[in-house]
Amino acid sequence: MTPIYLDCNATTPLEPEVRDILLRFLTEEFGNEGSRTHEYGVRAKQAVQKARDQVAVVVAAKRDEVIFTSGATESNNLAILGLRAAGREQGRRHVIITAIEHKAVLEPCAALEQEGFEVTRLPVTAGGFVDPAAIRAALRPDTLLVSIMQVNNETGVRQPIEAIAEILKDHAAYFHTDAAQGFGKDIETLRNPRIDLISISGHKIYAPKGIGALVMRRRGYDRPPLRPLVYGGGQERGLRPGTLPVALIVALGAAAEIAVRDHVKRRQACQKIRERALQALAPLDPKLTGDQSQVMDHVLNLAFPGLDSEALMVALKDFIAISNGSACTSSSYTPSHVLKAMGMDDDEANACVRISWRHLTPAVDWDAVANRIRTLR
């Protein structure tokens, strides 16, 4: 029996509408957008520009503020390591992040640290979000960058991006948010003009894997002073050279547009799934992770007292496919750094599973799931 896929925070299947567009640009509209000498190249260039607009509009940015990358990991690396040179030149070597960031933020920050930068890793509340006052307290005159994720990938808890933007109003620090889990889902937040840098992932919003973007908002006429990580060819204003993967870009553009168009419908569908799940599981007395008023509609991180997550995933594997944390770290057996930062001990953290779905997730037999869990007790 094929289980129902409930790991949409790890990756999502392609939006059916996007598939045909992707396919057309693979086989028919295949030009290299760098080719200026013929129609194939010109058409590819036009398609890329349209996709740039489609992505930009979601976050109220301009087309020339969108840089396409291979995914959110690269976007995060470009945002963080790209500021390294400016930080050195300006003598601003302090970075503020939270303890619950994704590895794709934690690791580039650790690389900065090895090169003499100072990184402040703020704790989070038991509810799973950073206290904006802690950011105010951590700010220093030499703070170069504040990087706070929009939505945590393991708990689905929204971070107080607007409050942080307000605090940063009078500070020169660049404000970056890893929006891999929130772009196209929690839409209004990212339109805040104080956010300088936004990392976007395609495959979390029903676009293909292998494509992402970094939005670099200008302040007046000034672009964030990023330097490239990759050199050669001059594409994306020299910030991210390499032949543009036109088909992937066009697919991301289309998925972004659909995300805005269907936003309300999708949220409602996700809320319904959440209600049904909670209804069936409530009698088992689950311990819900994170402040539920801040959790995204499509995520449920929970534990059943006395049950280990590994045992739970194995027991449920014929019903639902779930995970116990980030896919990027799912091969390691160390307890989640996110849950530990929320104050859990190893046993508590090891009990948690993440269930994440989407608007098109087929009906789950939650009663069967609940019954299976009952047998484990």
Next chain:
Amino acid sequence: MRPPIYLDYAATTPVDPRVAEQMCRYLTRDGVFGNPSSRSHAFGRAAAQAVEAARAQVAALVNADPDEIVWTSGATESNNLALKGAAHYYSKKGRHLVTCKTEHKAVLDPCRQLEREGWQVSYLEPEPTGLVNLDHLAAALRPDTVLVSIMQVNNETGVIQELAAIGRLTRERGVLLHVDAAQSAGKVSIDLAALPVDLMSFSAHKVYGPKGAGALYVRRRPKVRLEAQLHGGGQEHGLRAGTLATHQLVGMGAAVAIAQAEMAAEAARLLALRERLWQGIQAIEAVYLNGDPQRRAPGILNVSFGGVDGEALRAALRDIAVSSGSACTSAAAEPSHVLLALGRSKPLARSALRFSLGRFTTLDEIDYTVARVQAAVTQLRELSPLWERYLEGMGNVWEQ
């Protein structure tokens, strides 16, 4: 209006329908769409299996071990990882690199960046044929030389370098050899068990795979080490972080498997077509073949036309999609750095057309192209002051 005849396969290729069909199985809900890093369920494990099968296909193309293949977003990233990754990792040994003036920007630009960071780079002058002079290379190697980077097939001229000889030299001197094989993999046979090459960059979209996928071969015996350029997530043994794009990698694997199976027959077919194209163009007075007449990849023909402006020629050939050189630099009006390095004059470098033939090129297309080029060159020369001076007996005035 029918679309122009596509003769720019060196810039990019369409995805082969057989490849596209494979890719489609790894995208949607009814396919294998999982995250290959998801170890906790079958969706992830199936994706991981597909990624490993594709890795084996890429390894098989060049007779390498699958463990020696690292996925990237394309040859530009592969070149950056190889050059900067090796230079940084081995910086204690020395800070000197050697490359050639005719390399792609994706090699030259990382070299420039390393120069800004304090490395020294020697840029070899090629022979007029485009080939690297082995004596010059030997003379350029120093005790602090960490790496030599030489492309296998030049993207503008198609010239094939003598990798075996170059590799013998670098191996003897204990220097790493990186090869940009974006234009050669899947087109000329490569045996990395025999070739003394340490790092090799591959691109999918030059061999009928998708754009946005590539790989870097990193030799294991003797082991080559690199400093990662992207951090976070631990994929690819920590060498290249980021969610693996299953359908892209499946596409690359399928594309190279087809290229490998059809390589011999396709090379012979393309060579015959290219010879026919060259015979037709050669009939025009004062044309110049760029690059070695023999050692060239079968699909590429680069020709300069005396007394003709390249821009005007391409405009006159609007129904034929050709380029003046690399797509990555085709926005710039500058004459090709490759042709200048081969000793061509600026007027001749500016007049060059690169014809690159591929899997879907037909005999009719070639014959049509020959007729159109002959007519366009004749017509443009009627208006050319340079051509007038040539006719007045002033010699090959465009050679200065």
